Amino acid sequence: MTKLSSLAEQVSALSPIYFHDSYERINETDDAFFYKTDRFVNHLDSLALQTVEDVIGSLIIEEKPVILDLMAGWDSHVPSWLKPGKVIGLGLNENELKSNKILDKYILHDVNRNPSLPFPDAGFDAVINTVSVDYMTRPVEVFKEAGRILKPGGLFLVVFSNRMFPEKAVKLWRNSSEDERVIIVEEFFKETGLFERPSLFVSKGKPRPADDKYASEGIPSDPVYAVYAERMGGNPLREKRPNVKIRFGALPSEEVIEARKKAVKNTLCCPYCGEKMSKWKVPDNPFCQTWDNDFMYICFNDMCSYYIRGWDVMYRDTNQGMSYRCMFNPVNGCCSPMPVPTPFALREGIIP
Numbered sequence: 001m002t003k004l005s006s007l008a009e010q011v012s013a014l015s016p017i018y019f020h021d022s023y024e025r026i027n028e029t030d031d032a033f034f035y036k037t038d039r040f041v042n043h044l045d046s047l048a049l050q051t052v053e054d055v056i057g058s059l060i061i062e063e064k065p066v067i068l069d070l071m072a073g074w075d076s077h078v079p080s081w082l083k084p085g086k087v088i089g090l091g092l093n094e095n096e097l098k099s100n101k102i103l104d105k106y107i108l109h110d111v112n113r114n115p116s117l118p119f120p121d122a123g124f125d126a127v128i129n130t131v132s133v134d135y136m137t138r139p140v141e142v143f144k145e146a147g148r149i150l151k152p153g154g155l156f157l158v159v160f161s162n163r164m165f166p167e168k169a170v171k172l173w174r175n176s177s178e179d180e181r182v183i184i185v186e187e188f189f190k191e192t193g194l195f196e197r198p199s200l201f202v203s204k205g206k207p208r209p210a211d212d213k214y215a216s217e218g219i220p221s222d223p224v225y226a227v228y229a230e231r232m233g234g235n236p237l238r239e240k241r242p243n244v245k246i247r248f249g250a251l252p253s254e255e256v257i258e259a260r261k262k263a264v265k266n267t268l269c270c271p272y273c274g275e276k277m278s279k280w281k282v283p284d285n286p287f288c289q290t291w292d293n294d295f296m297y298i299c300f301n302d303m304c305s306y307y308i309r310g311w312d313v314m315y316r317d318t319n320q321g322m323s324y325r326c327m328f329n330p331v332n333g334c335c336s337p338m339p340v341p342t343p344f345a346l347r348e349g350i351i352p
């Protein structure tokens, strides 16, 4: 057995990312063989894909960035407004890579067979890996390689959702909850010793687009998680990467929100989206005992930017798996956030 030199190493060795069977797969056949079959499909619904574009487009701020799409298919989700200097795709399906319009070049390379990436040190501004980290059997080695080929301060952006090819996803991923997967990816970053502290963006609970094949099943749009970090050694004076700006669910201006808040007791419209709020019966439970009124007004609009952004805000505030809706208290005249764990929560209290 390898000798573990420090307490930190001994503690990290207890993590499931180091368990001997964590990277077992149901289908252990050659990946090159599995991915030889063309799959010109969308791996997420259209709204989630728009969010992926927004994430990539917001976080890559370099001029004419040189980008590696690691584990690429036929679409790299790089928005046209980014104007990249060069995009290289690395993956396993030649037909898909050939038809990926944004790529200047593609390389067929199996990262599970050989995690060394065929590029020199410090040549990329950004490495993106979209809905594919679940298939890596040697993730820490691949993450180290991503660090090696990035320029100091360059971005490694790992985006994932909750869909997968289960037979090719590793056991660690299949057996983890969505929240645990975020921690797992953060650990991959930390274990390399090459990246700054990872940041997180979460998009959940948006309505599924009406034209989506699962629209009638009442499930929300696919969640999007982005865990990202900069290669250590970047210029500390350089402009900071901004927060992710999403097209769907952008907040109105502060002035509009304030004006609507002032008017809410007359309009009963949500200050954030302008939609009518629903009258809602306060339940008889210990959490609501501090309210002495029988009714509140709550915005149940699933398109409301306050609610849409709430998943991300709550996640960063360590309240994983929650968002909030805007609630107006007609007794004190104030609006406040009402936490919700799902898009369906609290609806039973709506008074028609």
Ligand SMILES: C[S@@+](CC[C@H](N)C(=O)[O-])C[C@H]1O[C@@H](n2cnc3c(N)ncnc32)[C@H](O)[C@@H]1O
Binding pocket: 031, 035, 043, 070, 071, 072, 073, 074, 075, 076, 077, 090, 091, 092, 093, 096, 109, 110, 111, 112, 113, 129, 130, 131, 132, 135
């Ligand atoms: C779910 S698809 C995602 C494709 C693309 N990144 C996207 O966002 O649409 C998974 C991709 O990972 C690639 N892939 C899977 N296993 C791989 C491996 N061992 N080495 C390199 N690429 C791999 C496949 O070629 C496939 O395109």
